[in-house]
Amino acid sequence: MTTSTRHLTKGLAATAALALALTACGSGGGEPAADGTTTLTVTVWNLAKTPEFKALFDAFQKANPGVKIQPVDILADDYPEKVTTMLAGGDKTDVITMKNVTDYSRYSSRGQLADLTDLVKSADTSKLAGLDAFDVSGKYFALPYRQDFWLLYYNKKLFDEAGTEYPDGLTWDEYAELAKKLTKGEGSEKVYGTYHHTWRSVVQAVSAAQTGGDQLGGDYAFFTDQYTMAVGLQQAGAAIDFGTATSQKSDYRTMFETAKTAMMPMGTWYISGILEAKAGGATDVEWGLAPMPQRPGATEVTTFGSPTAFAVNNRAEHADLARKFVQFAASQAGAEAITKVGVVPALQSPEITEAYFALDGMPTDELSKKAFEPDKVVLEMPVSEHTSDVDTILNEEHQLIMVGDKTAAEGIQSMNDRVKSEVLD
Amino acid sequence: MAQATAPGPARVRRSRRAILVGWSFILPNFLGFALFTLVPMAAAFALAFLDWDSYGTPEWVGLENFEQLIGDENFHVALRNTLYYAAGHIPLTLVAALALAIVLNRKLRGVNFFRTAAFFPYITSLVAVAAVWNMLFNPTAGPVNQVLEALGVAEPPRWTASTDWAMPAVIVTSVWRDMGYYMVLYLAGLQTIPREYYEAARVDGAGAWQRFWNITLPCLRPTTFFVLVMLTIQSFKVLDLIVVMTDGGPGRSTLVLAQLVYREGITEGRFGYSSAIALVLFVIVLTVTVAQFRLNERRNTP
Numbered sequence: 099m100t101t102s103t104r105h106l107t108k109g110l111a112a113t114a115a116l117a118l119a120l121t122a123c124g125s126g127g128g129e130p131a132a133d134g135t136t137t138l139t140v141t142v143w144n145l146a147k148t149p150e151f152k153a154l155f156d157a158f159q160k161a162n163p164g165v166k167i168q169p170v171d172i173l174a175d176d177y178p179e180k181v182t183t184m185l186a187g188g189d190k191t192d193v194i195t196m197k198n199v200t201d202y203s204r205y206s207s208r209g210q211l212a213d214l215t216d217l218v219k220s221a222d223t224s225k226l227a228g229l230d231a232f233d234v235s236g237k238y239f240a241l242p243y244r245q246d247f248w249l250l251y252y253n254k255k256l257f258d259e260a261g262t263e264y265p266d267g268l269t270w271d272e273y274a275e276l277a278k279k280l281t282k283g284e285g286s287e288k289v290y291g292t293y294h295h296t297w298r299s300v301v302q303a304v305s306a307a308q309t310g311g312d313q314l315g316g317d318y319a320f321f322t323d324q325y326t327m328a329v330g331l332q333q334a335g336a337a338i339d340f341g342t343a344t345s346q347k348s349d350y351r352t353m354f355e356t357a358k359t360a361m362m363p364m365g366t367w368y369i370s371g372i373l374e375a376k377a378g379g380a381t382d383v384e385w386g387l388a389p390m391p392q393r394p395g396a397t398e399v400t401t402f403g404s405p406t407a408f409a410v411n412n413r414a415e416h417a418d419l420a421r422k423f424v425q426f427a428a429s430q431a432g433a434e435a436i437t438k439v440g441v442v443p444a445l446q447s448p449e450i451t452e453a454y455f456a457l458d459g460m461p462t463d464e465l466s467k468k469a470f471e472p473d474k475v476v477l478e479m480p481v482s483e484h485t486s487d488v489d490t491i492l493n494e495e496h497q498l499i500m501v502g503d504k505t506a507a508e509g510i511q512s513m514n515d516r517v518k519s520e521v522l523d
Numbered sequence: 524m525a526q527a528t529a530p531g532p533a534r535v536r537r538s539r540r541a542i543l544v545g546w547s548f549i550l551p552n553f554l555g556f557a558l559f560t561l562v563p564m565a566a567a568f569a570l571a572f573l574d575w576d577s578y579g580t581p582e583w584v585g586l587e588n589f590e591q592l593i594g595d596e597n598f599h600v601a602l603r604n605t606l607y608y609a610a611g612h613i614p615l616t617l618v619a620a621l622a623l624a625i626v627l628n629r630k631l632r633g634v635n636f637f638r639t640a641a642f643f644p645y646i647t648s649l650v651a652v653a654a655v656w657n658m659l660f661n662p663t664a665g666p667v668n669q670v671l672e673a674l675g676v677a678e679p680p681r682w683t684a685s686t687d688w689a690m691p692a693v694i695v696t697s698v699w700r701d702m703g704y705y706m707v708l709y710l711a712g713l714q715t716i717p718r719e720y721y722e723a724a725r726v727d728g729a730g731a732w733q734r735f736w737n738i739t740l741p742c743l744r745p746t747t748f749f750v751l752v753m754l755t756i757q758s759f760k761v762l763d764l765i766v767v768m769t770d771g772g773p774g775r776s777t778l779v780l781a782q783l784v785y786r787e788g789i790t791e792g793r794f795g796y797s798s799a800i801a802l803v804l805f806v807i808v809l810t811v812t813v814a815q816f817r818l819n820e821r822r823n824t825p
Contacts, residue, residue, distance in 0.1 A: 183577070186577045186578045210578075286664075340684065341663075341773075344683070344773075345665070345683045346664075347657065487791070494772070494774045497772045497774050501681070501686070503774065520596065
């Protein structure tokens with residue numbers, strides 16, 4: 099062997115080793131490793147602050163010995179963009195978590211997710227709340243495991259001090275009156291009657307759900323009553339004004355946990371946050387849950403919410419195991435696992451609700467339990483190819499109405515005009 | 524002498540070698556530049572004429588993206604806002620930086636401390652700067668408005684909570700942040716002015732204002748030109764401060780071009796259209812900069 103060929107062989111060996119190393123990185127352990135464990139990869143956001151993921155993973159690993167779940171942790175704010183890029187680049191992560199339905203519709207229409215229709219058909223899914231949102235002309239590409247919806251949080255102590263009854267079965271007008279009554283103090287001591295977070299859903303999604311209006315329709319007259327109420331509360335000083343809330347980047351948790359507000363419409367995801375804060379001694383707020391206020395004459399409790407789901411990547415390395423995981427997360431066992439950390443599962447049954455309210459620190463009164471079972475949960479934002487563009491416009495005009503730059507009527511007029519001319523035409 | 528007028532083959536070889544050596548020195552840097560800046564830029568230019576959603580095959584659409592741009596209200600708003608920001612940010616920063624530099628160019632006790640203090644905002648994390656100024660500009664409880672009220676302003680502006688005052692608030696913040704950096708450039712420029720000029724002017728009885736106008740300013744022209752060009756480019760490209768401070772709001776009152784590029788491309792996945800906006804932004808910056816260079820040349824050749 100001459101010197102040059104020896105060099106060549108060495109070079110080839112090095113290249114091969116490098117290639118091996120690279121494939122090993124890319125696959126995340128394609129075949130069962132030497133010790134017989136299979137690694138399932140799952141995309142998640144803010145793993146450390148989202149306890150449901152760990153709860154689910156632990157439960158699944160316990161039920162399936164020899165399986166190891168490796169989370170792919172992504173910053174929550176960058177999640178949609180990052181996952182879009184990953185899927186476009188042919189990433190092989192097995193399970194993709196669907197943070198919202200809009201992104202789901204994008205991925206499924208591009209054929210990036212595996213068909214799970216048989217999983218849906220094979221099991222009793224009537225109790226799986228939010229499943230309808232994933233129906234793409236009769237096919238399903240994801241299964242919800244978590245269903246958040248909005249209700250009214252209130253501070254019992256502030257209600258008691260004001261000598262007021264807890265907010266049961268309110269209309270929006272009664273809610274506004276109550277908020278004004280509960281407002282007290284001045285300056286840094288001020289306690290507001292209620293807190294409306296700066297998201298547009300606080301006003302828009304709730305009126306769409308309760309009036310049956312269509313947020314993609316291009317005619318937004320149905321927002322009028324809700325805006326009149328929200329702007330009125332701000333002007334009366336019973337809710338912190340929008341401009342102040344945005345410029346100090348108000349945190350709704352701080353508002354509620356430091357007793358700066360007596361009431362607060364918010365999603366059920368905050369329950370686990372508040373339980374954690376109380377357990378950690380960060381707050382001693384005495385809280386309760388009440389149903390979302392309704393429009394006058396409503397016979398049932400209607401609110402809005404959005405499901406979170408797991409889907410299987412079309413390029414998944416362990417497709418069968420991934421399907422098994424998705425099914426597990428949506429099952430009774432999965433629901434029990436996330437219930438334990440205070441997260442609302444998509445699977446609803448009396449036992450689950452009971453287990454939920456048995457959690458340490460949960461309010462146990464009847465009103466809170468009633469609040470937990472709304473009659474109807476409407477999807478926060480309907481899904482179509484226009485969702486994201488309409489969302490941008492509605493959000494911009496929402497800000498203008500809330501800072502008082504436009505009246506509700508002017509803002510709604512310009513929503514109508516802009517959505518029609520910029521999106522629907 | 525004969526060698527210089529008629530170079531022999533050996534000389535040619537030597538100079539070619541010198542060029543190669545020269546290239547080899549810039550090669551590492553140039554490779555990086557080509558790979559991570561030049562190629563993506565060329566790709567972005569090409570994308571402006573395509574329709575691509577980061578998935579699927581790009582489709583050639585010719586000038587369609589630009590036609591859409593002309594009728595897009597968001598683009599008009601963003602263009603107007605960007606020009607507004609530039610018109611405020613460029614002159615104000617220039618004047619503030621120059622004034623600071625002149626004040627801090629004296630032999631004062633503790634001048635180094637003040638120079639550092641003026642430079643500090645520039646090296647502070649932008650997110651922190653934006654968050655703190657947001658609190659200062661808080662419409663109800665912010666110190667800025669409390670001072671204004673104490674001074675007798677009955678209804679102070681609502682700053683970032685109002686469409687009319689959000690852009691001025693952003694401009695004030697950015698001037699405060701950037702002036703320290705340009706002050707350093709001006710300080711360096713001031714050091715190069717020969718002291719004899721001032722002495723001669725004083726002997727001739729020129730006042731402070733005349734000295735500034737007839738000596739300082741003309742001698743600083745190369746520095747001013749450089750600062751102006753840098754400021755222009757920076758102003759048109761503004762994104763970070765606005766995203767953190769107002770995120771384009773309220774409504775679209777502080778939406779700028781760079782932000783629209785991000786929104787259309789990364790968020791909405793319309794990479795072709797987003798590249799078209801980026802291309803327009805590039806042409807604007809290029810035109811303004813070239814115009815500045817021309818003007819400067821003309822002034823330098825009387």
